[in-house]
Amino acid sequence: MSTTPTLEFRDLEVAYTVRGIDREVVRKVSFSIAPGEAYGLVGESGCGKSTAAFAAMRYLPRNGKITGGSILFEGQDIVGMSAGEINKLRQSAISMVYQNPATALNPTIRIGEQVAEVFELQGFSKSEALAKVEEALVKVQIADPTKVMRRYAHQLSGGMAQRVVIAMALASNPRLLVMDEPTTGLDATVEAEVLDLVRKLRKESGTAVLFISHNLGVIRHMCDRVGVLYAGALVEQGATEDLFSNPSHPYTVGLLRCIPRGGLHKNTDRLDTIPGTPPALGTHFSGCVFADRCALVEDKCRTTQPEMVSVGQSHVARCFHTNTAGSMPRAIDTVTVSVSQNPNRATTGTRLLDVDHLSKAFTQDGNAVHVVNDVSLQVGVGETLGLVGESGAGKTTIAKLILGLYGSDSGSHVVLDGKDLAGTLNKRDVKDVGAMQIVFQNPDQALNRRHSVTRIVGRAVQKLRGLSADASTDRAHELLSGMRVEATLHSARPVQLSGGLKQRVAISRAFAGAPQLVVCDEPTSALDVSVQATILNLLVDLQKQDGTSFIFISHDLGVVRYISDKIAVLYLGRVVEFGESNRVFQGPHHPYTEALLSSVPNIDGSIRKRIPLTGVIPSPSNPPTGCVLHPRCPRMAGSGVEHLCSSVEPALTEVEPGHFMRCHIPLDQLRTVQI
């Protein structure tokens, strides 16, 4: 019986040299992974988790270096190893799976050859290696390995590419597998498939895993033990269940609290936040790294670095207040926004927006590609409509069609407050343009980096409200301050602001013209969860105050559930389900919604039976016949209406009052099978 851990970090320190100055990114991190164990490192962006992962491979960027401590692989320090020795280890004992599988594969070499390389390094001849590739691909559940072997990276879907990378990583039968955000960027259903696969392979091979993720839900489902990183320091570590049920560091507590979990809703619950923003790379701390943002902070915390304190069996936290952390006061930003919108238009009813038979086909290489198909939606005054769906669902296109950024095809109608709007923006009058605005996903691209914050918002006020330049500037300052962008920042350029502040500026701009409806296109997906909560709170406040309606696009079902009154589920440019938020989440669901919901790894640890969605999302340029879901539908087999599913596209029908579905299977039948 061996007690040597497979991997051990001992007081590891890593620094990046930026403009001649060493900036610490990993601060005295110690942990160990036993053979066969899955250890998760979790944290927000910039916390050093990826650096730690690559350090375990002894691979750092050109400006990175290990400045202290050691990394032991099966008891051997790899920090001082020669290039040849470390190569030997990479060939046979440790492998890695990366965040972007598509770019991790060489674009000009066939897949088979790339995987074969690993076997060749182990001394197999080329032909033996190729034969082994087939086996390896079968192992990662690739159905047609010989075909995949002949392909190039760009011909694989994201999920398929990640399977290939996993096959490559496992080809050497490694004793340690490092996985760096292996499913980030993949669609929810694909992510679930990949995670299932990893879990299964791990069970078979008994490989130890270092699993890196920002997603607490994923970590919870994949790992035996978890370490929480903040600003490069390990602040808490423990067995997964223990840590999630009894978090003992204020940061872990805050992180778990600010995630919109199932059951929370904007009408009844306000989200907790973690005040402030994560520190800049390489900030120097004389005390606790989290002191600046901690609700329990004392003078001691700022001057003395706390030691790891045991809070349970092999559960430790680096804090002076481990006893009270779990019950620390809630951090709710009580200051509500003060943006007097003074809306100069009264709505005529409770219905604000009617989208009827919205369609859009783009021409690609001379062929029409129907990206949006016959979409009908309604948004009430002061209501939030959530749009969910995976890539290719047409969420953003629908938003841009409604706003008039793209012209919709004939037969489409966008009716705002009883007025049928022109298809394109330049044919709409200023008032209607100002009435519908958008907050984009990426504020770096949405804010002109050459303009000041005041100018960005002021110009929008000037154009949409028709105010003079001076009055617009005043109004812009008022708006920005109302959104809690401080006056000292009004002359700043976007690049000088943090991600959360940038998004506040973008929201201020969207509200410049006293809009009735604001489209929020993944407004928080580029932000860390602690910042996400403050933005969601802000949006909810704005809605409560002015009765603004939202169309909220997100791939994060937790967020959508929290903020939406109604949900539309999209698949391949079609609305497959539409109704009250509770209805859609509680079911009976459309088979696609069911599969989507079941694929989300829940943070509360509850295990739902996963309804797998086989195959890949078809291309909108070549959609399946009949119901577009039928080749992947989890409920078609045995439904008795298979012939209909494969030949006739179902219409969006009201299956019960206020609940619409595009499915041939009767509601009652769905209800029965979904219990």
Next chain:
Amino acid sequence: MKRFILKRLGLSVITVLLVCIIVFFLTHILPGDVARQYLGRGATEDDLREFRHVFELDRPLLSQLFTWINHLLHGNLGQSMQYRGPVTDLLLPAIGYSSKLAGVAFFIIVPVSIAGGVISAMNRGKKIDRAITVGGLSASVIPEFVWAILLVLVFGVIFQIFPVTAFPRRGSHDLLTQIWYLILPSISLLLVLFGYIARITRAGVIEALDSDYMRTAVLKGLSRRKAVVKHVLRNALLPTIAVVASQIPYLIGGLIAVEIVFNYPGFGTILKGAVDARDYSVLQAGVIISSFVIVLFQLIADILFAVLNPRIRQKVSE
């Protein structure tokens, strides 16, 4: 693939046609009377009229354009104003000589420049990298004729290592001697073209070195050397094909000055004579022929790139 080639071919034909039209209008529409320019201020009205008649300059513009293009299609590049004979008789042998010079230069330039770029990239940030990039580009902004004269001065006149002309005197005509005479002119062309090709090659290699797939290769346990050879060079050198093709216009432009300095009876020397004599027919033909060559090489480069790049190859064969 066939469709892709046909499409590229079609575009190339359009480009050449457009070049013809641009050239035609340059000489016929711009304020300036060809006949007056050619014959000089002393010419009488009768002289002018006769000249215009001979060179069909008195017909309506469009009909001139159509006959001209029609002639071009039949390989008739017009009559030289200076020699009153077919332009082709004058240009064809000259083009033969120029091709020889350009060919030798090309075979020196391409490998040397690419090697320079690769060396530079592999030593990123070091002195040799700065020397190659800054030195290479600095050399490339100095005109060929300056390089040519300096080279002749240093290696031909002062040290007398290389011949001062590009053309062996009567007698010794074996291939090696001919190439020996073409080395110095080729080096002047190399100095001008090296910098850009090396710089782009360097960028391509660095991009590949920094790529995720290179990281994958290293973390598989390949040695750095093997990873570079197998994973970097192939991806990095693909774009260089396009870059090399894009330098052909500069190569042809450079020929003129170099041929004059090295007293080489090529295409450039003929053009220079045509400029001095204001022989428009020859100039026009010169532009068209050089454009044709350039478009041809671009076409070849495009097809080569598509054939070697799986992403494009797949796309076009679908």
Next chain:
Amino acid sequence: MTESTTSTIANKSDLERKQIRRERISLVLKDKTFLVGAFILSFWIILAIFGSIIAPHGAGDQDFNFVSHSPTSKFFFGTDANGRDVFSRVILGTRLIVVMAFSATILGTVLGTSLGLATGYFKGKFDMIVMRLVEAISAIPVLIIALLAIAALEGRSPTLTVIVIGFVFTPNIGRTVRAAVLGESELEYVAAARLRTERTRHILFREILPNVLPPIIVEFTVRLGYAIFAIATLSFLGAGVEYGSPNWGSQIAENWGNIYSNVWWPTAFPALAIASLAVSINLISDSLLEIFEL
């Protein structure tokens, strides 16, 4: 509490950003490549302005006692076959080439930028047609099309050469700007501008143009170097400027035949002048390229 924390952090990054910008400027001023380039270029610009005061002899002054004479204390760079002072002629040749190069490059940059903005933003058929034309013009070697145009136009004046070179540069600069604009117009701040009913002109010049300035500046310096290249070569070929005027290319054209009899000075000095001017501009563009991280 929340507010003060956010603001301190934001202020910190504010400071840091300002520092980076200051660092960037000081980076330019510290960069040896840039300094050497700027030093040489300012030397030539000063000569271009004050050349006529500095030059010891007139451009056409002939001294038949000193024909093809090697450098002496009276004639620092020697004399040419016509007994003219090479030193003075090199100094007096500066103004013409500097003024011509800058004018041609400015013309090309203004035209090219407009072309690039329009084609990059409007895309569609307009873009397609213009790009076909641009492709056709790019398929003609710059020098040869300039030779043809200059020969076709009446007279051989510097103005004409400037206009021809400016036009010939337009497609190249246009292509660079177009590529940058294509990228920018996909960014969502452009959509945001449309969503506040901005006119196209405002979007092009106020929103997009400031963001594509770095590549335009670099392209300007690159083209400036190439303008020197082209003007020198054209005048060497006898097509750029009036015959006999003191400009470097013509000086070389008149005198290089004598290098075989070891009279190298009337050729070598203007050649070095061309080389140093072109290289100085290249050094500047090279360091800008590095610092803008293009």
